[in-house]
Amino acid sequence: MANLEAQIKPTGMRQGDFVDLLYGLMKNFHDICAKLDADDNADNTYEASSFAAVFNGSITNTKGATIMNAVTGHEDQFYAITPTGLDGKALLECLYQLTDIMRLLCTQCDADDLTTSDYLATLYTAPYLWNIENCKGSILANAATAKCTFRVGAENRKELIDMLYMMVKSQHDLCAKLDTDAKPAGADYEKDCYTANITIRVENSTGNITQ
Numbered sequence: 001m002a003n004l005e006a007q008i009k010p011t012g013m014r015q016g017d018f019v020d021l022l023y024g025l026m027k028n029f030h031d032i033c034a035k036l037d038a039d040d041n042a043d044n045t046y047e048a049s050s051f052a053a054v055f056n057g058s059i060t061n062t063k064g065a066t067i068m069n070a071v072t073g074h075e076d077q078f079y080a081i082t083p084t085g086l087d088g089k090a091l092l093e094c095l096y097q098l099t100d101i102m103r104l105l106c107t108q109c110d111a112d113d114l115t116t117s118d119y120l121a122t123l124y125t126a127p128y129l130w131n132i133e134n135c136k137g138s139i140l141a142n143a144a145t146a147k148c149t150f151r152v153g154a155e156n157r158k159e160l161i162d163m164l165y166m167m168v169k170s171q172h173d174l175c176a177k178l179d180t181d182a183k184p185a186g187a188d189y190e191k192d193c194y195t196a197n198i199t200i201r202v203e204n205s206t207g208n209i210t211q
Helices: 015-038 046-052 088-111 119-125 157-180 189-197
Strands: 057-060 066-069 079-081 131-133
Touching: 015 046, 015 057, 015 066, 015 079, 015 088, 015 157, 015 189, 046 088, 057 088, 079 088, 088 119, 088 131, 088 157, 119 157, 157 189
Parallel strands: 057 079
Antiparallel strands: 057 066
16 A cells, blocks of 8 residues: 555545545455456356445546446446545445445355355454445344444444445455465465555544554
C-alpha cells in the first residue's frame, strides 16, 4: 500500500478517496476469485459463484478505471458509483454486496478443502458485526450481534468508518490466510491482490490504521 497515512478517518474523508476504496475492495474480490480459479483447487467457480453472481453495479475510481458487472434479473438494483456521483442507495447496495461476497467466498473456501475450514468463522462471522439493508429491504450480516443497521436515511458516520476499516482488514487477512494455507497451490495473494488493489488506508474510531 503506497500511502502511509490514513485518508479515511472518523474526522473526515474526501469522496474521491471513498470511491477509490470501494473500487479497490470490489476489484480485490474479483482478483482473489480469479486467482483461486486459476490455482490448483478442487473448485474453480469462485469468480462465477462468489463474485459475478453478487456484484451488480459499476464503480469508477479517480483514475478513470471501471469495474462493472450486471446480474440478470436484478436490473432494478444495478447502481453506478463515480468520484462525482455517490448517493445513499448506491452506497448501501455496494456495502451489501461486499458483505455478501465475503460471506460466499469464505463459505466456498471452507468447502474447497483449503487446508483449514474456518474461513467463514474467522473472516466473516466474527468481524462482520453490522447489518446492512438494501433497497429491497433484505438485511444481511450478523443480526444477533449487530452494532447497528445501515439503511437509507440512517447513516452513522463512526460506524461506517469502522465497518470500512473492518472490510479492508478482513480482505488483508483473507489474502494472508490463502498465502499461508497449503492450498490453494498458488501464493502471493497478498502481493498480487491486496497490495495491488487497496491503495487507501482507513483509521477506525479507536485509532487503528489498516496496513
